[in-house]
Amino acid sequence: MISSESLDSADPLAAHRALFLRDENVVAYLDGNSLGRPLIASIDRVHRFLTEQWGARLIRGWDESWLDLPERIGDDLGRAALGAGPGQVTIGDSTTVLLYKLIRAAVDARPGRTEIIIDRDNFPTDRFVVEGIAAERGLSVVWIGGEKGDGADGAPASDSGVNVKRLMKKLSARTAVVVLSQVAYRSGYLADVAELTSAAHEVGALVVWDLSHSVGAVPIELDAWGVDLATGCSYKYLNGGPGAPAFAYVRAELQGQLRQPIQGWLGTAAPFAMGQGYTPATGIRSFTSGTPPIVGMLAMQDMIALIEKVGITAIREKSVALTEFAIELAADMLPNARLASPRNAAERGSHITLDGDGFDRIVPKLWAQGILPDFRSPDGIRIGMSPLSTSFTEVELGIWGIRHPGK
Numbered sequence: 001m002i003s004s005e006s007l008d009s010a011d012p013l014a015a016h017r018a019l020f021l022r023d024e025n026v027v028a029y030l031d032g033n034s035l036g037r038p039l040i041a042s043i044d045r046v047h048r049f050l051t052e053q054w055g056a057r058l059i060r061g062w063d064e065s066w067l068d069l070p071e072r073i074g075d076d077l078g079r080a081a082l083g084a085g086p087g088q089v090t091i092g093d094s095t096t097v098l099l100y101k102l103i104r105a106a107v108d109a110r111p112g113r114t115e116i117i118i119d120r121d122n123f124p125t126d127r128f129v130v131e132g133i134a135a136e137r138g139l140s141v142v143w144i145g146g147e148k149g150d151g152a153d154g155a156p157a158s159d160s161g162v163n164v165k166r167l168m169k170k171l172s173a174r175t176a177v178v179v180l181s182q183v184a185y186r187s188g189y190l191a192d193v194a195e196l197t198s199a200a201h202e203v204g205a206l207v208v209w210d211l212s213h214s215v216g217a218v219p220i221e222l223d224a225w226g227v228d229l230a231t232g233c234s235y236k237y238l239n240g241g242p243g244a245p246a247f248a249y250v251r252a253e254l255q256g257q258l259r260q261p262i263q264g265w266l267g268t269a270a271p272f273a274m275g276q277g278y279t280p281a282t283g284i285r286s287f288t289s290g291t292p293p294i295v296g297m298l299a300m301q302d303m304i305a306l307i308e309k310v311g312i313t314a315i316r317e318k319s320v321a322l323t324e325f326a327i328e329l330a331a332d333m334l335p336n337a338r339l340a341s342p343r344n345a346a347e348r349g350s351h352i353t354l355d356g357d358g359f360d361r362i363v364p365k366l367w368a369q370g371i372l373p374d375f376r377s378p379d380g381i382r383i384g385m386s387p388l389s390t391s392f393t394e395v396e397l398g399i400w401g402i403r404h405p406g407k
């Protein structure tokens with residue numbers, strides 16, 4: 001096995017690690033798929049905004065295009081990381097709120113259809129939002145999972161996920177909407193977005209994709225793949241900071257057909273008219289509701305620019321190298337652990353999960369040592385590698401720490 005030092009020396013993206021703020025007490029940060037490190041440039045950007053724009057301009061700042069920021073950053077994100085043309089992406093609200101908006105709009109655009117499909121291994125928020133909308137609209141939830149060969153909790157086996165064969169068993173003329181994640185939050189399984197979207201379209205259904213664990217780490221081509229609707233958070237591989245607002249993608253052809261359910265003042269055709277009655281704006285702004293979270297969306301701009309500069313292809317190559325290295329180390333150092341992620345790199349995002357007895361007890365010990373993975377119930381340590389800020393040495397130190405907790 002090649003040493004971590006040699007891999008770091010040969011890493012063409014190694015210089016970018018210096019752009020991120022680092023703390024001397026953190027030995028190995030392996031949770032960038034939950035919360036990315038801040039860029040030093042973002043710290044400067046936020047400080048300048050507070051002092052020079054908010055602090056100096058005060059209310060006058062709204063006249064300096066703050067209101068346009070969600071769409072301008074959305075276009076940048078679409079170009080750099082989503083494969084989306086202009087006018088189809090906006091920033092604002094949380095992922096949960098945007099999931100609700102998109103799924104409700106999609107359901108209402110398929111009247112007479114009675115089912116929403118989602119997998120049991122999807123992130124809890126996605127499942128909860130679907131269940132809530134189904135109850136609200138008198139629909140049924142059709143679950144992918146629980147079939148023969150799945151785990152005890154109904155989730156797919158770790159080396160598989162929602163593929164077209166599994167989806168087609170559930171699709172029918174009753175399907176209104178399919179809700180899927182490109183990368184599974186626990187196992188890291190990477191779904192075939194284009195193939196699954198096409199299968200849903202064959203029965204006339206719409207698809208809502210959650211890109212939270214993929215955007216900024218794996219290639220995405222929403223326009224080319226024919227995706228209808230997508231959302232995702234910005235605080236993982238987009239490094240927007242804790243609770244930074246999510247993004248929404250609405251395919252251009254659908255913008256005039258769908259009506260989102262949370263009618264707020266900024267989503268109207270004439271927000272400053274303050275008139276009676278709701279007339280939605282045209283284009284992507286119709287999916288806006290309230291005043292945009294300006295401060296919350298500042299930091300992601302620097303990461304979006306860095307992704308565009310480096311290129312998602314190079315980022316993906318580093319991601320694959322990091323996860324391959326982690327899997328090799330785990331096989332060598334942790335022979336009793338079970339890889340709960342796909343072995344095939346083409347089916348894997350930028351994190352892996354290792355299952356093992358007692359992992360829930362050692363994570364607090366690792367955190368105390370400055371080794372920061374996270375734990376996923378029932379018995380998994382999740383090792384997330386953010387390609388532009390994670391070194392191979394960090395990965396090795398992390399796996400070593402799991403083998404020797406408390407040392």
